[in-house]
Amino acid sequence: MMRQFDGDRLIIASHNAGKIREIGALLEPFGIAVSSVAELGYEEPEETEDTFAGNARIKAHAAAQASGLPALADDSGLMVDALNGQPGVYTADWAETGNGRDFMMAMTKVNDLVAASGASAPHSAQFRCTLCLAWPDGHDELFEGIVGGHLVWPIRGEGGFGFDPMFLPEGEQETFGEMDPAHKHAMSHRADAFAKLVAGCFDR
Numbered sequence: 001m002m003r004q005f006d007g008d009r010l011i012i013a014s015h016n017a018g019k020i021r022e023i024g025a026l027l028e029p030f031g032i033a034v035s036s037v038a039e040l041g042y043e044e045p046e047e048t049e050d051t052f053a054g055n056a057r058i059k060a061h062a063a064a065q066a067s068g069l070p071a072l073a074d075d076s077g078l079m080v081d082a083l084n085g086q087p088g089v090y091t092a093d094w095a096e097t098g099n100g101r102d103f104m105m106a107m108t109k110v111n112d113l114v115a116a117s118g119a120s121a122p123h124s125a126q127f128r129c130t131l132c133l134a135w136p137d138g139h140d141e142l143f144e145g146i147v148g149g150h151l152v153w154p155i156r157g158e159g160g161f162g163f164d165p166m167f168l169p170e171g172e173q174e175t176f177g178e179m180d181p182a183h184k185h186a187m188s189h190r191a192d193a194f195a196k197l198v199a200g201c202f203d204r
């Protein structure tokens, strides 16, 4: 039996401004007041697991414990077939420079490795997202989302965040970096996971 969300306040357990913006937009129709762990000044827990679900649970439970409120975390990443699913759970790590994140550098690295792999274009890839909704009593629910597509080079568009300008979703003309945000929110890996969360927990 799935736990229903019946509160009117939720913590977004993310420090990523792009994700916070997207999750806030997805939650908006439900009239739930949201604050993020970034604006509350909570520390980022270490993401020590090697699965999206494991890291989503770490982030959601840390925020639910700290706030005493239900918390929603997102762990996500880009899986490239020619790289056997890399960078995957380590997508954010690939952008780490020691002085903040550099996604131009990370996208260049992915493109170089794909070229070196000898695989022929188009280079298929998927974005994956696991959402974890955790309650302060330690209970949680997990929801997984995916969107398939392929990589483009050179990158296209200035919108979105992270690897968006490098990813062309299946059947689309625009990369996530070129797309209107509302269109991305209707078809992304995050939207897919969110639809399952709504069906499972917001069905009230």
Ligand SMILES: O=c1nc[nH]c2c1ncn2[C@H]1C[C@H](O)[C@@H](COP(=O)(O)OP(=O)(O)OP(=O)(O)O)O1
Pocket (backbone or CB within 6 Å): 013, 014, 015, 016, 019, 047, 059, 074, 075, 076, 077, 078, 091, 092, 127, 160, 161, 162, 163, 164, 176, 188, 190
């Ligand atoms: O829609 C997306 N469009 C483009 N790139 C994306 C997307 N979704 C995840 N990504 C990439 C970038 C992100 O940095 C990494 C996830 O890493 P991940 O640890 O889950 O998130 P994060 O460290 O950026 O924020 P936080 O852990 O505080 O939620 O995958």
Ligand SMILES: [Mg+2]
Pocket (backbone or CB within 6 Å): 047, 092
């Ligand atoms: Mg993270």
